[in-house]
Amino acid sequence: MTAVTPTADLAAAVEVLDAARSATVLCHVQPDADTVGSGLALAQVLHRRGIPVRVSFAEPAELPASMRSLPGVEFLVPPGQVPAEVDLLVAVDCGSAGRLGRLADRIAGAATTLVLDHHRSNTRFGTVNVIDETAESTTSLLARVFDAWDEPIDRSVAHCLFAGLVTDTGCFRWAGPGTHRLAERLLSTGIDGAGITRTLMDTHPFGWLPMLSRVLGSAHLEPDAAAGAGLVYAFVHRDDITGLRSEEVESVIDVVRTTSEAAIAAVFKESRTTPGQWTVSLRSRDTGVGLDDGVDVARVATRLGGGGHRYAAGYTTEGTPEELVAALLAELRG
Numbered sequence: 001m002t003a004v005t006p007t008a009d010l011a012a013a014v015e016v017l018d019a020a021r022s023a024t025v026l027c028h029v030q031p032d033a034d035t036v037g038s039g040l041a042l043a044q045v046l047h048r049r050g051i052p053v054r055v056s057f058a059e060p061a062e063l064p065a066s067m068r069s070l071p072g073v074e075f076l077v078p079p080g081q082v083p084a085e086v087d088l089l090v091a092v093d094c095g096s097a098g099r100l101g102r103l104a105d106r107i108a109g110a111a112t113t114l115v116l117d118h119h120r121s122n123t124r125f126g127t128v129n130v131i132d133e134t135a136e137s138t139t140s141l142l143a144r145v146f147d148a149w150d151e152p153i154d155r156s157v158a159h160c161l162f163a164g165l166v167t168d169t170g171c172f173r174w175a176g177p178g179t180h181r182l183a184e185r186l187l188s189t190g191i192d193g194a195g196i197t198r199t200l201m202d203t204h205p206f207g208w209l210p211m212l213s214r215v216l217g218s219a220h221l222e223p224d225a226a227a228g229a230g231l232v233y234a235f236v237h238r239d240d241i242t243g244l245r246s247e248e249v250e251s252v253i254d255v256v257r258t259t260s261e262a263a264i265a266a267v268f269k270e271s272r273t274t275p276g277q278w279t280v281s282l283r284s285r286d287t288g289v290g291l292d293d294g295v296d297v298a299r300v301a302t303r304l305g306g307g308g309h310r311y312a313a314g315y316t317t318e319g320t321p322e323e324l325v326a327a328l329l330a331e332l333r334g
Contacts, residue, residue, distance in 0.1 A: 059252075236268065300313065
């Protein structure tokens with residue numbers, strides 16, 4: 001495996017998990033399959049050990065449709081049902097407490113907070129922090145925690161772990177040494193890898209197509225941005241996504257980032273509920289095979305209030321489209 005998480009760190013995670021009498025597992029806002037897959041996998045293991053557990057995320061109000069077939073969804077509760085006090089709170093795939101949204105206040109009522117994550121920009125906001133930036137996904141980190149805990153990975157747990165692995169590696173396009181070994185291990189439990197992948201990444205309603213047409217038709221190219229690396233960006237406005245799921249909105253960046261003339265891509269997504277508030281997805285790539293010259297968008301996102309990985313990051317901001325583009329271009333010049 002590529003991961004270098006010290007055995008001592010895994011042991012610390014196992015120690016607090018093993019001692020828990022009750023647990024809350026929190027996923028990040030606008031959850032993806034890595035955070036939800038991690039949360040539900042952990043909940044299943046805690047439950048079979050007899051530990052009362054709840055899983056939740058602050059927003060949106062419902063779990064994205066593509067993830068509703070994940071095993072363990074019965075452990076999901078709305079934010080209002082997350083207890084104010086708990087023995088152990090576990091944050092999965094969250095680079096900072098702010099990624100928990102309004103559920104961040106539950107940290108104060110937890111006797112112990114465990115953070116399991118693979119974002120380099122993680123702020124270490126837990127009592128115990130197990131962070132491995134070399135991990136392909138947080139679910140791959142969970143697999144090592146379960147091994148250290150001597151907990152078997154059965155078919156339902158493997159389903160959740162595979163969901164995070166396949167999505168965070170972009171269908172294994174960004175796989176590292178060891179990634180396919182983990183995938184083979186998970187697939188050997190009998191899960192339907194092709195079906196899981198299709199449900200999570202390759203299934204959209206017809207309304208996705210006209211939305212893409214509008215959004216991509218307004219894309220802009222800034223070839224001189226980031227010292228000539230180039231930036232391509234597009235805006236997804238509230239009116240563009242009426243009746244569409246969060247999955248459709250989040251998929252836009254994967255189309256925009258294919259632009260050959262730009263090594264950096266950005267998609268600005270307007271809040272459905274708050275005009276002028278935007279979440280921004282950033283992606284970068286090396287300019288050629290075997291090169292290591294891709295812009296570190298995690299550093300850019302961190303300076304703008306967010307975080308992430310070198311090649312994939314994001315942040316939340318406010319302002320007009322013109323102000324947002326100007327701020328990003330200024331950071332890329334820095």
